[in-house]
Amino acid sequence: xxxxxxxxxxxxxxxxxxxxxxxxxxxxxxxxxxxxxxxxxxxxxxxxxxxxxxxxxxxxxxxxxxxxxxxxxxxxxxxxxxxxxxxxxxxxxxxxxxxxxxxxxxxxxxxxxxxxxxxxxxxxxxxxxxxxxxxxxxxxxxxxxxxxxxxxxxxxxxxxxxxxxxxxxxxxxxxxxxxxxxxxxxxxxxxxxxxxxxxxxxxxxxxxxxxxxxxxxxxxxx
Numbered sequence: 001x002x003x004x005x006x007x008x009x010x011x012x013x014x015x016x017x018x019x020x021x022x023x024x025x026x027x028x029x030x031x032x033x034x035x036x037x038x039x040x041x042x043x044x045x046x047x048x049x050x051x052x053x054x055x056x057x058x059x060x061x062x063x064x065x066x067x068x069x070x071x072x073x074x075x076x077x078x079x080x081x082x083x084x085x086x087x088x089x090x091x092x093x094x095x096x097x098x099x100x101x102x103x104x105x106x107x108x109x110x111x112x113x114x115x116x117x118x119x120x121x122x123x124x125x126x127x128x129x130x131x132x133x134x135x136x137x138x139x140x141x142x143x144x145x146x147x148x149x150x151x152x153x154x155x156x157x158x159x160x161x162x163x164x165x166x167x168x169x170x171x172x173x174x175x176x177x178x179x180x181x182x183x184x185x186x187x188x189x190x191x192x193x194x195x196x197x198x199x200x201x202x203x204x205x206x207x208x209x210x211x212x213x214x215x216x217x218x219x220x221x222x
Contacts, residue, residue, distance in 0.1 A: 049080035052208050057116040057153040063165045079152045081205035082193055084184050089177045095125035116140045
């Protein structure tokens with residue numbers, strides 16, 4: 001990822017040279033070991049997104065202000081493009097505020113076919129279920145105690161915490177909102193993603209938007 005970021009800044013470097021320099025300076029990142037997840041007998045197969053706006057996943061992440069006051073953040077991710085569609089930052093968030101935030105994202109991007117979440121009280125509330133029914137959106141709840149069934153948002157939260165929450169001191173709620181939104185824009189538009197062929201989520205998503213426009217253009221004979 002560091003190599004791709006440098007190349008985006010017009011540096012002519014190769015991956016091995018970057019590794020050598022980072023190792024020499026003590027900057028090498030040691031990869032985390034992943035535990036094997038075995039599928040249980042009778043477990044329903046997790047729906048895989050095959051196109052943009054097919055599956056959104058969302059969850060909460062917590063942090064605090066400089067004075068110790070709690071922060072609660074709702075993150076919403078497009079599973080196919082890996083784009084972070086939005087991060088709601090507040091002191092507390094109710095089920096009603098979840099649906100109002102999702103409404104704003106639907107206005108910008110259109111409604112997804114499915115949403116995926118855990119079984120937290122804000123997500124299983126009737127307010128959220130009624131909203132999804134009105135929007136003709138199917139809800140997929142992961143098995144309780146099985147965060148690996150929502151891997152994209154879990155991976156995103158790891159990056160969010162390492163690259164933003166653990167590095168910033170938020171003096172107040174407004175500062176937290178501004179800094180977190182700046183990070184979200186950088187994540188979508190500048191940070192290369194290994195699973196996307198080292199494209200940014202925005203670049204990857206644009207490819208499919210272009211293909212869709214071409215596919216819907218009228219033919220010369222029509």
